[in-house]
Amino acid sequence: MSKQDGSGRLITAEPSTDTTATMLHVDMDAFYASVELLERPELAGEPVIVGHRSARSVVTAASYEARKYGVNSAMPMALALRRCPQAIVLEPHFERYSHYSQRVMRLLGEVTPMVEPLSIDEAFLDVSGALRLLGTPWQIGTRLRARVFEQTGLRCSVGAASTKYVAKLASGRAKPDGLLVIPAAGTVAFLHPQPVTALWGVGGRSEEQLGRLGLRTVGDVAEVPLEALARAIGPANAARLHELAWGRDPRTIELSREEKSVGHETTFERDVADPVALHRELLRLSDAVGARLRRAGVQARTVSLKLRFEDFTTITRSRTLGEPTDLGRRIYEEARSLYDASSQGGRPVRLIGVRGEGLVGAVADLGLWDDDEQWREVEGTVDAIGSRFGPGAVRPAALLGGTTRRRISGGDDGGRQRVVPLNE
DNA sequence: TCTGGGGTCCTAGGACCC
DNA sequence: TCTGGGGTCCTAGGACCC
Numbered sequence: 140m141s142k143q144d145g146s147g148r149l150i151t152a153e154p155s156t157d158t159t160a161t162m163l164h165v166d167m168d169a170f171y172a173s174v175e176l177l178e179r180p181e182l183a184g185e186p187v188i189v190g191h192r193s194a195r196s197v198v199t200a201a202s203y204e205a206r207k208y209g210v211n212s213a214m215p216m217a218l219a220l221r222r223c224p225q226a227i228v229l230e231p232h233f234e235r236y237s238h239y240s241q242r243v244m245r246l247l248g249e250v251t252p253m254v255e256p257l258s259i260d261e262a263f264l265d266v267s268g269a270l271r272l273l274g275t276p277w278q279i280g281t282r283l284r285a286r287v288f289e290q291t292g293l294r295c296s297v298g299a300a301s302t303k304y305v306a307k308l309a310s311g312r313a314k315p316d317g318l319l320v321i322p323a324a325g326t327v328a329f330l331h332p333q334p335v336t337a338l339w340g341v342g343g344r345s346e347e348q349l350g351r352l353g354l355r356t357v358g359d360v361a362e363v364p365l366e367a368l369a370r371a372i373g374p375a376n377a378a379r380l381h382e383l384a385w386g387r388d389p390r391t392i393e394l395s396r397e398e399k400s401v402g403h404e405t406t407f408e409r410d411v412a413d414p415v416a417l418h419r420e421l422l423r424l425s426d427a428v429g430a431r432l433r434r435a436g437v438q439a440r441t442v443s444l445k446l447r448f449e450d451f452t453t454i455t456r457s458r459t460l461g462e463p464t465d466l467g468r469r470i471y472e473e474a475r476s477l478y479d480a481s482s483q484g485g486r487p488v489r490l491i492g493v494r495g496e497g498l499v500g501a502v503a504d505l506g507l508w509d510d511d512e513q514w515r516e517v518e519g520t521v522d523a524i525g526s527r528f529g530p531g532a533v534r535p536a537a538l539l540g541g542t543t544r545r546r547i548s549g550g551d552d553g554g555r556q557r558v559v560p561l562n563e
Numbered sequence: 564t565c566t567g568g569g570g571t572c573c574t575a576g577g578a579c580c581c
Numbered sequence: 582t583c584t585g586g587g588g589t590c591c592t593a594g595g596a597c598c599c
Contacts, residue, residue, distance in 0.1 A: 170599095190567085191567090195565090195566080195567080196567065197566065197567050197568095198567095199567080199568090212599080213566080213567075213599090214564080214566085215564055215565055215566055215567095217564065217565080217566095218564040218565080218566090219564090221564075222564095257598095257599085258569095258570095258598080258599050259599080260599080261599080339597095339598090340572090340596080340597065340598085341597085342596065342597050342598085343596090343597095344595085344596060344597085345596080345597090373573095373574085375573080375574090376573090398570090399570085399571070399572095400570075400571085401569095401570095402568090402569075402570080403568080403569085404567085404568060404569085405567095405568090406566095406567060406568085441591085441592095443592095443593095451565085451566075453594085453595090454593080454594085455592085455593060455594070456592085456593080457591085457592060457593080458591095458592090459590085459591065459592090490567085490568095492568085494570095
């Protein structure tokens with residue numbers, strides 16, 4: 140298995156005996172489009188676009204056949220259909236994608252517990268502990284790809300390298316339906332010819348800035364004096380990019396991540412100036428945010444409002460609440476008051492959004508208790524909270540220090556204890 | 564061509580506290 | 582008094598990723 144890249148260099152994806160490339164990046168191929176094709180097998184081989192057909196929509200996903208016509212995700216639907224008029228447009232079904240995502244993640248978990256889901260269709264696996272049992276990274280990746288296909292009918296690509304960053308680049312280079320192993324010793328040779336946009340965190344804006352310094356490839360960024368880079372993009376960014384350009388990336392697998400915010404937003408088919416209509420939409424969005432907060436067993440400390448106008452300028456306004464909330468009504472009150480105070484009244488709005496930030500666990504005050512009998516009641520309440528929010532959502536303050544009961548709330552209430560969320 | 568919806572992270576200034 | 586520095590929180594905006 141080998142193929143040519145754009146510059147004509149040979150990229151090999153042949154069996155590798157390397158054991159240094161123990162970080163795997165698994166990336167599903169054209170995930171949403173492929174899931175839709177499972178339901179519509181007769182469309183295999185056709186250019187398929189997932190997204191809405193409405194005027195202001197963009198492409199959510201495109202099959203490889205559609206990509207041949209220059210259709211890509213995030214592209215305005217109107218442009219995509221001009222490029223590929225015969226494309227078949229399918230409405231997205233996010234529950235379906237989430238279902239298949241969970242199935243794939245479970246299969247990854249059979250290889251190693253060291254799995255970090257990165258998005259709905261990607262994950263990192265650290266297989267360094269699985270080599271003795273399962274073979275080389277190449278063998279593990281090969282079997283994994285076969286297993287995912289057998290079990291789900293979906294193709295994925297795998298990159299293996301000694302760091303997360305290089306593994307992710309490798310899976311991208313292996314696409315579609317490929318496997319690429321970059322041994323530690325080959326990292327720099329693999330990285331340096333790539334364009335600067337291959338650097339994690341370098342998009343269009345940074346590409347422009349780097350281009351002004353004459354930097355076009357990762358190798359250019361690696362070789363440029365750090366001070367020159369720092370003057371252009373700031374010291375923190377410069378240091379990070381310089382490290383990445385040499386293939387240095389200290390990040391390890393993170394088994395769980397905390398949600399930081401929950402939000403919803405809508406782009407109107409036509410700009411809306413009527414405050415009543417905007418209030419109505421704010422209420423709908425706020426209710427959705429509240430429902431998701433409650434389902435997750437968390438509350439938001441800050442409510443933030445987002446507005447985008449006809450000319451695409453975007454503003455945000457936020458306010459931190461006296462008490463965190465998970466109630467749609469409360470979120471709406473705040474969002475509406477932020478809108479009314481924004482002095483943008485009457486200005487046509489293209490997009491409106493509501494977000495809850497500064498998430499904390501739902502805190503339940505359990506009242507006074509200072510002996511075992513009262514504690515048993517508390518325990519019952521903890522169970523009730525657990526069954527509402529899921530096991531592990533809360534733990535009693537008393538358990539924080541093992542057998543020692545710790546007073547968490549202020550000391551002026553004579554021993555009042557609280558249930559303390561895991562993430563507080 | 565005319566730009567979605569879900570997020571994360573970073574920067575920077577000002578308030579406030581010690 | 583016209584004067585310090587560090588730390589943390591809040592707010593606003595922007596780049597970036599999938």
